[in-house]
Amino acid sequence: MNRSTRRVAAALTASAALLLTACGGSDDSKDNDKIAGADAGSEKPASPSPSAPADGAKRPEIKLPKTFQANFEGWTNSDPKLQAILDDGKERLRAGYAAIIASDPRDTALKFYSAGATLKSAPEWVKTYKGLTLKGSVRVFNPQVHVSNEGFGVLFYCVDEAKGYTRNLKTGKVEGTPEGDDPKVQYRTRLDKNAQGVWQTSTVQTDRGGCDQ
Template structure:
């Protein structure tokens, strides 16, 4: 994908360290192109907005997730009519938002990241987030998620598959706040994801593993 750094193949940092990422210099609170203000270290909550659409509330106490203005996820497909599938898709949405929050909001901790991911998926998410910080980048714009499907597996697990369209998401320099909107759209801005989820003791459908294919034909 052109708009986001490639997932790091390996890292010497521990998951615990990655989950407590904070910005160096606190410079992510600058303005993007066109005067669009992006939330950063020390930013007030009034500068943030929730992912759209907001998943249904099931009464479980969850860590709050807030994304900066200018960062938005659009999940297509709506409700399936199956309560179990809808709950799985809702937690998948929250997991995606937790990763985006860790990338775009500078904070001492990002509790939602480990709330919605475990095992290999938690490690890969933490490495992915760290890649942005090491590259000195964040992002703004809208990311579209579509063709989302849930397939029930054995042992109470399920597979969640979906396509991602990042043609309207753009890299932002963490130090200067400058957004690069010059990148032309390409097939690399589309990807297919196959994730495995399982319900934990708290009732959360945690993502355990993730595989992805950039430029997948079924998503173009």
């Protein structure tokens, strides 16, 4: 599932600088790859998104097909505020998967969970998958979340694409992570809370090979 979209990631890197500074880190990534992952083709959907949080915002329902699974591990936190960031960050990733499956750069859910730089970058990312769908599964693990002194959320997590594949809709050709490439990608995201109480992802940076596990 490793289509090279470095031109998209390059545009994200600059907007992620503030996020990394807030985390007390520096951008020492070896390979700022594409935003990894996507769900699978246009088959019968399953796995609806969880019920909306108690803030009252009307969140869109996101459905993923049975032919692709996004398995989230350890996405719980005893702090309600941090849990809200985890929930909305998770749904933003799922929305990206659903947009690719539907070949819809203007997907409503993806727009709902995006703000700032990602409102422009997300549709361009979806377009890089034109003519493709996804199958298999990805493992989304090791979430690290906190709220900055300025009040925005910082969420890092890893996606293991080892069992995720792209399938060409015309030829049926299936491709996975190229041999020699690390299938694990670290996502580094910033989330800002809007007036409706939704934590929208405003910047994203990815680092292929940035995960320890």
